Amino acid sequence: MSIRRRVALSVVGFGSLALVAMVSAPLVGSTSISLRRAFDWSQPFDGNVDAQIFFVARLPRTLAGALVGAALATAGVIFQGLLRNPLATPFTLGVSSGAALGAMLAITFDWAISFAGISAVPAAAFVGAAVAVAIVYALASARHRGLSTDVLLLAGVTLNAFFSALILCVQYFADFADSYRTLRWLMGDLDVSSYEPILSAVPLVVVAFAAFAWLAKPLNLLSMGSDSAETRGLSVVRAQRGAFLSASLATGAAVSVGGPVGFIGIIVPHLVRLLVGSDHRVVLPASALFGAAFLVGCDVLARTLIAPVEIPVGVITALIGGPFFLWLLVRKH
Amino acid sequence: MLKATDITFGYRSLAAPVLRGVSMEVPAGGFVGLLGPNGSGKTTLLRCLAGTLSPSSGRVTLDGRDLAQLSRRAVAQRMAVVPQETRLAFDFTALEVVLMGRYPHLSAFEVEGATDIAIAREALDSTGTRELEDRAFNTLSGGEKQRVIIAAALAQLHTNPGSRAPDPGSRTPDPASILLLDEPTAALDLAYQLEVAALLRDLQQQMPIAILVSTHDLNFAASLCRSLVLLRQGRVLAAGPTEDVLTPERIRALYGVEADVQAHEAAGHLIVVPVRRIAP
Numbered sequence: 001m002s003i004r005r006r007v008a009l010s011v012v013g014f015g016s017l018a019l020v021a022m023v024s025a026p027l028v029g030s031t032s033i034s035l036r037r038a039f040d041w042s043q044p045f046d047g048n049v050d051a052q053i054f055f056v057a058r059l060p061r062t063l064a065g066a067l068v069g070a071a072l073a074t075a076g077v078i079f080q081g082l083l084r085n086p087l088a089t090p091f092t093l094g095v096s097s098g099a100a101l102g103a104m105l106a107i108t109f110d111w112a113i114s115f116a117g118i119s120a121v122p123a124a125a126f127v128g129a130a131v132a133v134a135i136v137y138a139l140a141s142a143r144h145r146g147l148s149t150d151v152l153l154l155a156g157v158t159l160n161a162f163f164s165a166l167i168l169c170v171q172y173f174a175d176f177a178d179s180y181r182t183l184r185w186l187m188g189d190l191d192v193s194s195y196e197p198i199l200s201a202v203p204l205v206v207v208a209f210a211a212f213a214w215l216a217k218p219l220n221l222l223s224m225g226s227d228s229a230e231t232r233g234l235s236v237v238r239a240q241r242g243a244f245l246s247a248s249l250a251t252g253a254a255v256s257v258g259g260p261v262g263f264i265g266i267i268v269p270h271l272v273r274l275l276v277g278s279d280h281r282v283v284l285p286a287s288a289l290f291g292a293a294f295l296v297g298c299d300v301l302a303r304t305l306i307a308p309v310e311i312p313v314g315v316i317t318a319l320i321g322g323p324f325f326l327w328l329l330v331r332k333h
Numbered sequence: 334m335l336k337a338t339d340i341t342f343g344y345r346s347l348a349a350p351v352l353r354g355v356s357m358e359v360p361a362g363g364f365v366g367l368l369g370p371n372g373s374g375k376t377t378l379l380r381c382l383a384g385t386l387s388p389s390s391g392r393v394t395l396d397g398r399d400l401a402q403l404s405r406r407a408v409a410q411r412m413a414v415v416p417q418e419t420r421l422a423f424d425f426t427a428l429e430v431v432l433m434g435r436y437p438h439l440s441a442f443e444v445e446g447a448t449d450i451a452i453a454r455e456a457l458d459s460t461g462t463r464e465l466e467d468r469a470f471n472t473l474s475g476g477e478k479q480r481v482i483i484a485a486a487l488a489q490l491h492t493n494p495g496s497r498a499p500d501p502g503s504r505t506p507d508p509a510s511i512l513l514l515d516e517p518t519a520a521l522d523l524a525y526q527l528e529v530a531a532l533l534r535d536l537q538q539q540m541p542i543a544i545l546v547s548t549h550d551l552n553f554a555a556s557l558c559r560s561l562v563l564l565r566q567g568r569v570l571a572a573g574p575t576e577d578v579l580t581p582e583r584i585r586a587l588y589g590v591e592a593d594v595q596a597h598e599a600a601g602h603l604i605v606v607p608v609r610r611i612a613p
Contacts, residue, residue: 002442002444003445004444067508080422081422083424084422086422086423086424111557213442214441214442217436217441220425220429220433221424221433221436223421223422223423223425224419224433225416225419225420226416226429227380227385228387228416228419230384231383231384231385231409231412231413231414232406232409232413232433232434232436232437233405233406233408233409233410233437234405234436235405242350268442273424274422277424277425277426277429278423278424278425278429279425279429281444304562
């Protein structure tokens with residue numbers, strides 16, 4: 001089957017899945033709402049509870065889930081290709097711990113500043129992610145022609161541990177309410193309650209996705225090793241830099257919206273590869289769509305499993321992802 | 334013609350340079366063997382010739398043009414490399430692996446067309462791996478993998494005639510193209526070693542490409558190569574036609590091994606029998 005056909009088929013397949021998830025998610029929840037009443041414009045919005053639930057609570061939440069799911073799933077694909085390691089995740093290289101430190105500083109010290117219309121916590125999370133990326137990138141570029149993926153991995157893992165220590169340190173001095181808010185943020189939360197964080201993340205994700213489209217073929221070549229890729233005509237260093245920076249951008253944007261929702265970046269790419277093969281030109285669009293569908297679906301479970309109590313969506317993805325990850329590990333051998 | 338002129342290369346972590354003023358050439362249509370003990374700089378020299386390493390001094394030229402001045406793409410259209418071993422991070426099929434050889438002939442977002450697929454299948458045919466095209470590369474045996482990688486290199490060296498018409502005559506590799514192989518049989522057992530040797534011999538007879546192969550296997554080199562370059566401690570010890578270069582004296586100088594070199598009737602080439610190691 002030609003590559004165009006494979007892309008078209010997987011986009012149609014995973015696209016309809018994403019569409020079904022996104023259309024049905026806002027209708028499901030602890031309070032049942034009527035679509036007809038939600039879209040009844042003759043009533044004032046302030047008095048229309050159905051419309052409020054639909055447009056203020058559930059629709060932005062669904063859109064956030066789709067955006068975060070698509071960004072984390074594709075960032076996972078890119079990091080796995082870059083590190084040539086199928087067990088890498090978007091958080092392996094320290095992006096999420098940087099974001100977590102930023103977010104928790106903003107929460108603990110009650111930073112009220114807002115940055116370009118974004119409230120303090122997502123802005124601080126994004127800046128933290130950028131700082132972590134800059135440190136890891138600088139380390140991996142130093143003393144090496146190009147970018148050393150070994151140093152990238154070691155620096156990322158070490159930075160994760162170091163930032164976690166700083167997070168614990170700040171936690172220790174924080175009061176109970178702030179600690180709870182931080183913990184809640186770390187579990188991942190798509191309850192954005194407005195469109196602003198989504199709108200400010202969309203341009204970043206669009207830029208990252210444009211880079212991903214260019215990276216699909218280079219990542220195929222890189223899976224043979226960087227020397228083999230280079231002798232086939234690829235500018236390896238440029239591809240590696242592009243992959244690291246664009247996947248970090250997508251991860252940072254996603255984490256600033258929904259917190260570090262785990263396991264999306266590993267479950268989704270692997271299931272997709274099982275179904276469509278390893279060619280990144282198919283895997284990337286399929287992972288974006290399936291990632292969106294998967295996280296929106298997990299969020300529905302989070303909202304409804306023991307309603308009216310909500311389970312953090314990160315707990316749901318971890319409950320599914322943990323055993324899945326172990327299964328992958330065992331299956332490899 | 335691929336030519337190295339007085340090239341020097343040192344890794345930063347090592348005090349002594351690995352290559353010290355190496356000059357050698359791979360003539361068009363030539364079959365050159367690169368011999369030398371471990372650490373003599375064979376792989377480093379191959380990487381400099383392939384352009385994945387830049388020598389700290391000296392020049393590598395491809396048909397008179399400096400390799401450093403050519404784009405990666407332009408070099409890749411003319412020169413392909415077969416490494417010792419290839420391990421894929423993901424499960425690609427053999428056909429997908431061979432199609433990756435077409436990368437330097439396509440623009441950034443261009444998809445492989447019918448011509449590219451025909452070229453890839455033809456390359457699989459000429460390495461006897463056509464029936465493996467749908468198999469996952471990582472599940473193939475060592476010898477099969479190596480033949481598929483050689484097929485990918487052949488697909489890479491096909492210049493695209495630009496016509497969509499299937500015309501097998503026009504889809505042969507460019508006569509000026511070069512195949513570099515870095516110890517292609519090091520990880521293979523005897524049967525696969527002979528298989529790869531037979532494949533390379535056939536390719537050279539059927540296609541007008543130049544081949545440079547580095548190896549530790551003196552009999553492999555003697556059976557295939559028309560000329561040899563002996564590398565010791567980063568310098569060229571000797572270079573020339575195989576019959577002239579492969580002598581007991583040179584083998585002693587190269588490896589510190591006493592060896593018997595004879596013409597073998599049945600095999601049709603020189604054979605080397607190592608007798609014993611002598612103190613260096």
